[in-house]
Amino acid sequence: MPALKPWPYPRWIAHRGAGRLAPENTLAAFRLGAAHGYRMFECDAKLSADGVAFLMHDATLERTTDGHGTGGAQPWSVLSQLDAGGWHSRAFAGEPLATLENLARFCLANGHLLNIEIKPTPGTERATGEAVARLAARLWQGAAIPPLLTSFQAESLAGARAVQPELPRGLLLDTLRDGWLAAATGLDCAAVVCNHALWDAATVAQVQGAGMRALSYTVNDEWAAQRLVELGTDGIITDRVDLFSPAV
Template sequence: MPALAPWPYPRWVAHRGAGKLAPENTLAAFRLGASHGYRMFECDAKLSADGVPFLMHDAALERTTSGQGIGGEQPWHALSQLDAGSWHSRACAGEPLPTLENIARFCLANGHLLNIEIKPAPGAERETGEVVAREAARLWQDAAVPPLLTSFQVASLQGAQATQPQLPRGLLLDKLWDGWLDAARQLGCVAIVCNHVLWTAEVVAQVHGAGMRALSYTVNDEAAAQRLIDLGTDGIITDRVDLFSPAG
């Protein structure tokens, strides 16, 4: 049974910067999450049409920006002009989409850690994994703790693994599909990141027995969080930066 390697990341991770309290995946959200004491953040990264990694969850622009269409089909110059804050609140009007480099500079300057979910546009799974990993390695080359790269897309993690094998990887799961643990082993993952309801004592033991850490998304109530702590899981991604103390 592989021993669990030291884990450099804190238990509590702020989802998309500050959950729902600020426009997700923006610097405004990161700043708000940090003001609540969080020192690790999760974000989503995809590629513009000209290959710039930027932060956004959805494939389509409409929900969280003033744009229309598929984000990955537009060049960065066009994406950089969009308003990614007005949809959330008037106070955040004019907030731009950040590049991965913008977020890296903020995190590095403030000693924050990052979980980058590789969130490719359809058809760009492997390429997105390759580019995000390459950029992450460049941006964090002098950092003591690298970002954790995660994805639901095996092809994206394969791209990251082939390009920058030294960066830590985690497999995201919304269900325990056949062969998930073997796939994580083949990908050299250091973590499994599950929908929190999937964790049981048996599954935690499987993951820890494989030498990997057990993380959960997206945990927004105290009973669910306590269950995961009692199970011995290693990380909790939450929207409720106002509810959970990251020191807890």
């Protein structure tokens, strides 16, 4: 049985900064998550048309900004002018999109940890994985604990591994498709990150028996969190930074 890989990360991870309490993936959200005591955050990173890594979940701009079209098709000079907070509430109107470098500097200055989900614009999977990994390695150079890079896209993780193999990786899964464990081990992942409903005792044992950690998204109910704790999973990503104490 392979030994479990080193795991310096806390159990509780704030989803997109502060869940739904602030506009996701903005610096305002990460500041709010930190104010609730969270030490680790999850974010989504993709590339602008001119290669700037910025934070956004969707491929398109409409849901979380006042822009239109595909985010990755726009240069950063355009993206940086968008309102990424007004959709959430008037209190956050005018909040700009954040770059991954913005967030890295915030985390490093305050001792916070980060899970970077590589969220490529379709068609840029490997290039995005490579670019995000290179940037993360540069920004966290010399840091005691590196960011965890995760993705649903195996090609993105393969790109990250090719250019910065020392950065820990995690495979995201929304179903336990055929070959999922082999895919994670083949990418030399440190973790498998599943929809929380997919975990049972046997699946946790499979992952941990292969030397990886078992993480869950997105856990917003106390009963679900308790089940995952009892199963012995290693990390819980939540929107409910106002409900769950990260000290537990």
